Amino acid sequence: MACLFLIGAGLSEMLGVTLMNxxxxxxxxxxxxxxxxxxxxxxGGLELALKTLPMGTAYAIWTGIGAAGGVLxxxxxxxxxxxxxxxxxxxxxxxxxxxLKLIS
Numbered sequence: 001m002a003c004l005f006l007i008g009a010g011l012s013e014m015l016g017v018t019l020m021n022x023x024x025x026x027x028x029x030x031x032x033x034x035x036x037x038x039x040x041x042x043x044g045g046l047e048l049a050l051k052t053l054p055m056g057t058a059y060a061i062w063t064g065i066g067a068a069g070g071v072l073x074x075x076x077x078x079x080x081x082x083x084x085x086x087x088x089x090x091x092x093x094x095x096x097x098x099x100l101k102l103i104s
Contacts, residue, residue, distance in 0.1 A: 002052035003101075009045025010065025012038050017070045021078060042066075057104040064097030 016038035023031035042062075049058045068090045074080035 002049045002058075005045045006049035006053065006058055006061055007065065009042045009049060010062050011069065012042035012045060013062065013066035014069030014073060016042055017066065018073050018077070021074075054104055057100050060100050061097045064093050068093045 016035050019031055019035035019038055023035055046058065046062050049062075071080075071086060071090050075082050075086070
């Protein structure tokens with residue numbers, strides 16, 4: 001169950017960063033509210049995961065999902081460059097987080 005909380009927390013982190021970018025450009029109050037909610041869910045999910053998983057592993061997975069997801073979201077929705085080397089490094093991040101989970 002902790003792994004599900006952690007994956008949800010990472011996805012919420014990714015959503016929070018996406019909403020932050022939209023809120024900065026569109027200047028609507030409800031995007032800020034949704035962003036705060038997403039970050040609250042993210043930290044809450046991380047807290048629940050930390051009750052079972054080791055801190056270093058949980059934090060690395062959480063930040064890995066957020067970082068990789070942020071890069072992919074930027075590429076898909078915000079016109080950031082879709083360079084192949086970016087995708088290689090995203091794959092490295094995801095591989096490293098998966099590796100940490102497998103050895104813990």
